[in-house]
Amino acid sequence: MPVNLYVRKNIMIRGEHLIFDYPGIRALNDVSFQLPKGSITALVGPNGAGKTTLLRCLAALEEPVAGKIEINGVDALLNPRTCHRQIGYLSDFFGLYDELTIRQSLFHAASIHDIPADRLEKAAFNAAERLAIADRLETKSGKLSRGLRQRLAIAQAIVHNPGVLLLDEPASGLDPEARHSLAGLFLKLRDEGMTILVSSHILGELEEYSTDMLVIREGQIISHEPVTITPEKGSAVRIRCFLARPVEGLAESLSKIESIEDICIEDSLHFDFACSENPEIQHILLRELMDLGLPVSGFAPERRRMQDAYLATIGNGQRKEV
Amino acid sequence: MNGNPEFRRHLWLEMTPYRTAGMPLLLGAVFYIAYLSDKSRFGESVAGTAVVLFVALAFLWGNRQATESIITEIRDRTWDWQRMSSIDPWSLSWGKLFGSTIYTWYGGFFCLAVYFAASGDPAPDSIRMIAILVLGAILCQSSGLLASLQIIVIKERSYNSSFSSAFIFLSIVLLPAVIPFVTHKFSVLWYGNDYAKIDFILCSLFLFDAWLLAGIYCLVREEFKFRTAPVAWPAFTLFLMIYAAGFAESSPENGDLFSLRLLIAFFVACGLTYLTILTERKDPVAYRRMIKEAKNRRWLRLLEKVPCWALTLPLVFLTAILFIAFTSVTGDNAGRLSPVFIISIVAFLGRDLVLFNFFNLGERTKRADILVLLWLSILYGLIPGIFMLLKMEAVTALFWPRNDYGLLSCIAAFCQLFAAWRLTLTRWRNKHSIV
Numbered sequence: 001m002p003v004n005l006y007v008r009k010n011i012m013i014r015g016e017h018l019i020f021d022y023p024g025i026r027a028l029n030d031v032s033f034q035l036p037k038g039s040i041t042a043l044v045g046p047n048g049a050g051k052t053t054l055l056r057c058l059a060a061l062e063e064p065v066a067g068k069i070e071i072n073g074v075d076a077l078l079n080p081r082t083c084h085r086q087i088g089y090l091s092d093f094f095g096l097y098d099e100l101t102i103r104q105s106l107f108h109a110a111s112i113h114d115i116p117a118d119r120l121e122k123a124a125f126n127a128a129e130r131l132a133i134a135d136r137l138e139t140k141s142g143k144l145s146r147g148l149r150q151r152l153a154i155a156q157a158i159v160h161n162p163g164v165l166l167l168d169e170p171a172s173g174l175d176p177e178a179r180h181s182l183a184g185l186f187l188k189l190r191d192e193g194m195t196i197l198v199s200s201h202i203l204g205e206l207e208e209y210s211t212d213m214l215v216i217r218e219g220q221i222i223s224h225e226p227v228t229i230t231p232e233k234g235s236a237v238r239i240r241c242f243l244a245r246p247v248e249g250l251a252e253s254l255s256k257i258e259s260i261e262d263i264c265i266e267d268s269l270h271f272d273f274a275c276s277e278n279p280e281i282q283h284i285l286l287r288e289l290m291d292l293g294l295p296v297s298g299f300a301p302e303r304r305r306m307q308d309a310y311l312a313t314i315g316n317g318q319r320k321e322v
Numbered sequence: 323m324n325g326n327p328e329f330r331r332h333l334w335l336e337m338t339p340y341r342t343a344g345m346p347l348l349l350g351a352v353f354y355i356a357y358l359s360d361k362s363r364f365g366e367s368v369a370g371t372a373v374v375l376f377v378a379l380a381f382l383w384g385n386r387q388a389t390e391s392i393i394t395e396i397r398d399r400t401w402d403w404q405r406m407s408s409i410d411p412w413s414l415s416w417g418k419l420f421g422s423t424i425y426t427w428y429g430g431f432f433c434l435a436v437y438f439a440a441s442g443d444p445a446p447d448s449i450r451m452i453a454i455l456v457l458g459a460i461l462c463q464s465s466g467l468l469a470s471l472q473i474i475v476i477k478e479r480s481y482n483s484s485f486s487s488a489f490i491f492l493s494i495v496l497l498p499a500v501i502p503f504v505t506h507k508f509s510v511l512w513y514g515n516d517y518a519k520i521d522f523i524l525c526s527l528f529l530f531d532a533w534l535l536a537g538i539y540c541l542v543r544e545e546f547k548f549r550t551a552p553v554a555w556p557a558f559t560l561f562l563m564i565y566a567a568g569f570a571e572s573s574p575e576n577g578d579l580f581s582l583r584l585l586i587a588f589f590v591a592c593g594l595t596y597l598t599i600l601t602e603r604k605d606p607v608a609y610r611r612m613i614k615e616a617k618n619r620r621w622l623r624l625l626e627k628v629p630c631w632a633l634t635l636p637l638v639f640l641t642a643i644l645f646i647a648f649t650s651v652t653g654d655n656a657g658r659l660s661p662v663f664i665i666s667i668v669a670f671l672g673r674d675l676v677l678f679n680f681f682n683l684g685e686r687t688k689r690a691d692i693l694v695l696l697w698l699s700i701l702y703g704l705i706p707g708i709f710m711l712l713k714m715e716a717v718t719a720l721f722w723p724r725n726d727y728g729l730l731s732c733i734a735a736f737c738q739l740f741a742a743w744r745l746t747l748t749r750w751r752n753k754h755s756i757v
Contacts, residue, residue: 021606021607021610022607023605023606023607023687024685024687056402059402059406060406060547061402061405061406061547063547063611065607065610065611065614066614080547081408081546081547081548084405084406084407084408084547085408087406089402089403089406091399091402091403093398093399094399095398095399095400095402095403096398096400097331097335097398097400098398099335100331100334100335104331104334108327108330108331111325111327111330112327112328112404112407112408112409113407113408114408117325156403
């Protein structure tokens with residue numbers, strides 16, 4: 001059953017009571033969720049949780065035993081071919097023709113997606129430009145580095161401008177720089193209106209661009225919630241403070257400030273507390289801290305980390321293989 | 323669709339300038355050697371060399387290329403990508419079949435041209451021979467493609483080239499048997515009519531090629547998630563039954579010709595049932611999907627999911643009933659086979675089908691079919707063989723369908739069918755029935 005499922009308008013991907021079996025194994029067990037248009041959802045979970053199976057079902061490559069899948073309102077089980085046209089799918093092995101050049105690969109990708117003949121070259125070049133590989137069009141895929149192969153694979157997946165992009169472990173094996181540029185690319189695609197679902201083990205990487213997190217374990221969705229927690233207007237936010245040097249009687253000093261609560265002193269150099277999200281109030285608060293003679297060297301709203309959210313969801317006893 | 327992207331992709335890969343220039347040079351050198359070795363005569367020796375080279379290129383290498391065209395897609399993880407494309411199944415089918423083998427056809431074209439020029443036969447005969455070679459090559463190549471697609475459909479993704487090698491081996495073995503059949507000018511008696519052998523083979527090859535292409539098209543449709551009405555396989559079975567029955571010849575030993583034809587059709591249907599049970603998925607998930615469709619009363623979708631062996635069964639029953647009914651009315655039948663003997667064959671077939679399913683519903687399904695074949699070899703071979711050696715022939719009727727002990731065979735077969743059915747049903751209820 002879905003947990004923490006929140007509903008927004010413009011649903012792009014909807015899964016209802018999905019059950020998928022491999023002989024002797026239930027890979028998906030009554031999975032229900034919905035993803036809004038323009039979201040980037042991180043699909044996380046331990047190995048064997050059912051991430052790849054779920055992605056393959058959403059891509060209409062596998063048929064679940066029971067349940068319903070809708071992609072932009074189209075029933076994926078009744079009209080898989082219609083869904084395929086709206087989806088770009090990148091498997092964890094990329095799937096490239098090593099003997100073709102980048103130009104040939106993209107031209108071929110464009111032509112098998114029914115792009116008119118007079119626009120094939122342009123579509124191929126546009127995809128190459130979006131992925132910053134247009135400068136090496138005559139290089140064979142087999143001779144590209146892993147980062148560039150991944151770029152080419154994504155370029156192939158988006159050459160027909162799909163509304164939905166499904167990616168299975170797209171960053172595995174990439175260096176930090178390539179991962180960072182991948183995050184930038186996903187945000188760019190999201191801004192262009194694409195709905196993206198990314199599965200990964202590397203939560204730090206997903207944190208850079210994900211708007212939502214879908215946690216799956218043993219074939220069940222155990223959590224679905226936004227990654228960046230935007231508080232309601234007027235509600236509290238946690239502020240993390242850093243001091244330049246240790247201060248004697250820090251707790252006593254902080255207790256004099258009325259507008260802060262729930263103070264948590266981590267050590268003599270770090271503490272955090274809850275206060276209003278109003279920037280004006282935060283400005284006054286910072287001045288009060290300075291007036292108290294505290295050597296404040298850092299003052300920033302604390303962002304909830306994805307890793308924390310994931311571990312909180314999974315629970316203390318189940319921290320495994322992330 | 324823009325031309326045929328799949329064909330074009332293979333053109334890019336296969337027809338590189340270096341390879342395009344290399345093939346005629348290599349073939350030219352071989353033909354020159356053949357020319358010199360035949361005392362500088364452009365005749366039979368060169369023509370024979372051209373045929374051999376064509377067979378090596380288009381039959382053997384072509385089969386390998388067609389098979390590999392699917393294997394490499396699986397190995398390089400590009401097949402899912404093809405499945406999600408907008409290319410239609412027919413374009414992909416012919417694009418793959420003729421695209422992956424384009425280089426072998428390129429070389430084959432030179433061989434056929436040289437054969438035509440050097441054979442010295444009258445033009446119509448040469449053209450017939452060329453047509454047979456071309457259709458034979460298509461048969462070889464499409465068999466490879468069909469087999470590799472079938473392996474994908476049953477989800478044996480670990481498919482490797484040993485299957486292709488086996489097919490090449492088979493081709494090598496069968497080829498010598500086919501060549502004299504092609505070249506000697508005898509006639510074929512089919513449904514009482516005499517046909518020139520070469521013309522008959524030409525027509526047969528054409529028909530089988532068409533069926534293979536239809537099979538490839540259907541499998542690609544299935545992979546591409548198109549809904550396909552289950553007509554192709556029963557239609558092919560029916561075709562093969564009618565085709566094979568046409569070779570029956572009237573003789574006093576054979577009895578009535580019509581009943582003999584029915585009997586041949588019956589055995590063809592039985593044979594195809596065994597072939598399909600071996601080459602299809604039998605996992606519980608597939609059956610559960612069928613049950614789901616039945617529960618939802620979506621009969622057409624249910625029919626789409628019914629395995630081919632189950633689609634062939636009605637034809638087995640139909641021919642069995644027709645044979646029994648016809649021989650009962652006329653009192654004359656092929657080889658004096660009793661109705662209970664035919665019924666026992668059907669019951670043994672039923673038992674074997676249930677056994678295949680029983681083992682495939684178990685814990686270890688990976689080598690279930692091999693295990694069943696082992697059991698069948700014990701049941702059909704080892705145990706009755708021992709009784710034969712002990713001169714207890716009547717007991718073998720418990721393991722084989724026997725005409726002379728028809729009733730005993732029939733009762734034994736039904737008892738075994740019932741037992742196998744109960745075991746399978748229990749296994750299903752215990753392990754797989756709950757969704």
